Amino acid sequence: MSGMNQLLENLNALAAGLFLLTAFGIVAMRQVRGCLNLFIAQSLLLAASAALLGLRYGSAHLFGVAIVNVISKPIIIPWLLRKTAPAEIYTQREINQVLNIPTALLIALALAILSYFLGQPLLNAIAPEFRAPNVPIGIAGLLIGVFTLTVRREAVPLLLGLLMMENSAFLAGISMSRNLPLLVELAFATDGLIIVFISGVLIRAVQKHVGTTAVGELASLKEGATERAVKEAGK
């Protein structure tokens, strides 16, 4: 029996390790569609980790989490994105990044190592049966998500960075705090969907009025912005 438990724990650690890999991928992947596929893979890994932890600790509640995740993130979110955001975003590739890819990957790596150190006091404070590699990897995903928001310029990778932050917080959460009521989980999932919907509408508006989906490049709002805009228009 304990061999089975050990296998489940190992599989869970594997899911968490691959989760970390997808987090790195979202920072570095140039193609927007590739980023989306990585996000779908990440959500499936989150669901797998939830299911494995549920099997290991006999918590039916975690199975519910897994099912909710499998339905909402890999299936509904891409569908919503296709409906609300303009179709051109899927053909985009980010050519000009803020940092080139190897540098960005190295910084993401440093953040992952940092988060392992940050996670140690947290792990020491909770009871042994709640410890899993989920917690440091969740913190790593959170930090890498924040980093993604600073480095990427295209709209959809920015959005995926945000959703990745939620995924990572969740990954840490399913191992630390297992008995959140299922209603709350459902509300989280709906919340994710609303985020995608609103962001999709915003991206469509940006594409229509500004002409580009590289929203990270919009940086004109500073003191005196309207003056400059008027001057530009008057020229």
Place this chain on the structure above:
Amino acid sequence: MIRHIIFNLLQVLVVMAFAPLVTGVVNRLKEIVQSKHGPSIFQPYRDLWKLFHKDEIVSEESSWIFRFTPYIVFVTPIFVALLIPVLTNYPLFFAFMGDMIGGGFVLALGGFFATLAAVDTANPYGPMGASRTRMVGFLAEPVFMIVFFTVSFVAGSTIPYIVQEKWVTPLANFFTPAHVLLMLAFLMLILAEGGRIPVDNPAGHFELAMIDESKSLEYSGRGFALMKWGGQMKFFVLICIFLNVLVTPWGLASGQTIGAVLLAIPLVLFKIFCFLLVLVVIESSLSKLRLFRITEFLGAAFITSVAAMITRVFLP
């Protein structure tokens, strides 16, 4: 003791004999995937035989390096084949002569001489390809190092046999994240060092785009045969390290009799064949990366290996 020496030499003979077969099978499979018939899997043997019987032409401008290199390129993989587990999972006679890092350096020695030889002639494509090979090589070094360090950290030793025993034999280790990630990283490394797609096109004849193939552009006759064979043996040795040390010890002989060892030969070849299937799928579905994208590819391999190291060394 004598038996171990015999097994070791048997290992070397296996490497020498079956390395061209691996190349032949890969080429045939790639052609089959493209719905063509493809050359026979024994074609590389016929090529080598033909080349050994041809005349050799050596440029007057070249030095001793040019003449000496084919022998070095031929011998270094043989030397490494003495050190790694090819047929058995217990250490043989020469096993403690060098560890994985030593083996890596020996392979690098062969590559170094090949690069020098490419520069040695006055052929313009030689140095171009040589510099690109060096670029791929030095970008792949950190990945090698991290992979070796991680597995040695776990096994407590850098000898491949001991690493294989401690790292990959316990079945519970198969699904640990470090194992999977290291397999991924080393696979990317094989693609880079072996000159496969997506790093380099082994079947390409366009000199401006050659990376690995350019080192044997100037050679002919016997020198060319030795360079080709040596390259094939290097690929075979890398695959052996990957499969036997990093993936699974399945197929390796654990008994001490000659029968067990001879039985291991088809089993190991079958394992290599399965790997070749994966390789062909990868090669047929990806396209060659642009030159500056290779840094990103190897950067991703580096990240994967460091992620493996993190999950193993910092395990809660």
Place this chain on the structure above:
Amino acid sequence: MSVLIILLLPLIAAALVCIPVKKYWASGVTVASSAAILILAARTALQVAAGNSIVSTSQLGLLKWISVDGLSVLILLLIAFVATTAAIYSIGYMAHEKLKPSKLRLYYANYNLFIFSMLAIPVLAEPTLVWIVVELTTLCSALLVSFENTREALEAAWKYVVLSLMGAGMALLGFLVLFAAMQASGGHGAYTWHGLVTAAPMMPPVLLQIAFLLILIGLGTKVGLVPMHTWLPDAHSQAPSPVCALLSGIETSAILYVILRMFPIMQASPHCHAETWALVFGLISVGVAAFLLLQVRDYKRMFAFSTVEHMGIILAAVGLGASAAGYGAMLQIVSHCVTKSFCFFAAGATLMAVGTREIPAVRGLVRKSPAAGVALVLGGLAITGAPPLAVFLSEFSILKAGLTQKHYVATGLLALFIVIAFFGIMLHINRMVFGVSENEKNGSPGPPEENHPGTQPVEKFNLPFSCRLALIVAAVPVLALGVYIPKPLHDLLTMAAAALTR
């Protein structure tokens, strides 16, 4: 029960405004529902002030987490008040904008959804549900911020969404750590604010501190604490003025309420020092905002920076500790809310009169539109804490409490920054309202298409009636609270301050 109606009304209104009927249907429905919410909220407030805190007894789904105490009902009342005045103001403002009816309906639908999400924050007692509603406020207001669909508005909306959601992501981890701490405390209490306070002494202090920091930084991004405030001046200036009033006036305060809920939990645990963090963050925010105010060139951004400043003051007040500072902080929330909404109404009036947001381009406002000019001056004086207006009373009580607590350096810095902000804002407003423009002053020939300067009287602009009404209604508490605090409000404030300290 009335709390439930308060929550349902905006949803019904949002649905109703989508019906394409007569011209004033959408605005009328919104104003009516907001007024109804205000009345119900006032009634609930009176009930709570009389001593009965409302706890829901039904166990049905979400309903089991509805509970209202002194602090919650205060925020609830403020949300309802600003919602009503902003709805009245929207009538005139949107009429001035001359929009297509479908776009107008979209505005009001979004408006109602936004009100709903804000109203849900104080009444829910389970922290993760509160987190979800906080994210909802961001999402419902995103389309409102980008309403004008200019390049700047879209950029502001995008920055707003990204930064707010980023902060919310960090806060999520904080809430999950809090839940883990609750589990580790071994108690079987419910995961509500109240339950957390009772279980706090048994929680591992490391987890509490980590959770507190994550929530402070994460939700602090939405409140506008420095250095996470970069989205605030853009979003709060690019949105239409009634929305700005909502955002600056009450939404930031509502999120701050969530952070304030963490303080009794931290105090109940013996090893945690939340006050120092609050004081430091608060002082940094006030300082940076005060200095940024001096170089601002857009008057809506000016008021937005002032919001950052006031959020810093409130946080610093809570950080000063002691119940007197807590009372001052609560009073500051109330006074800031009514005053800031009034300021943005005035700013909107100015924008309607002059057509530009830049300070250097606006001169002699009082001649062009007396109502806007007077409102702007009053707003500026009010928000910077001039006596005898509301903010002065609250800032004074905070400073006094700080001195009695012997935090001399902090109080001195706070006072200094408030004075710098006073000078910054009043300088700009003075020039805008009373200043003489370049053309009028020099008498030099202007561009040929203009008439002779100096001799031509400035064309007066008449503010729409509903805007004037909203300004007057909003001005009443600004003026009144500076001199007299009615007894029920005083009781509420005391209860709220008590809720802060366990």
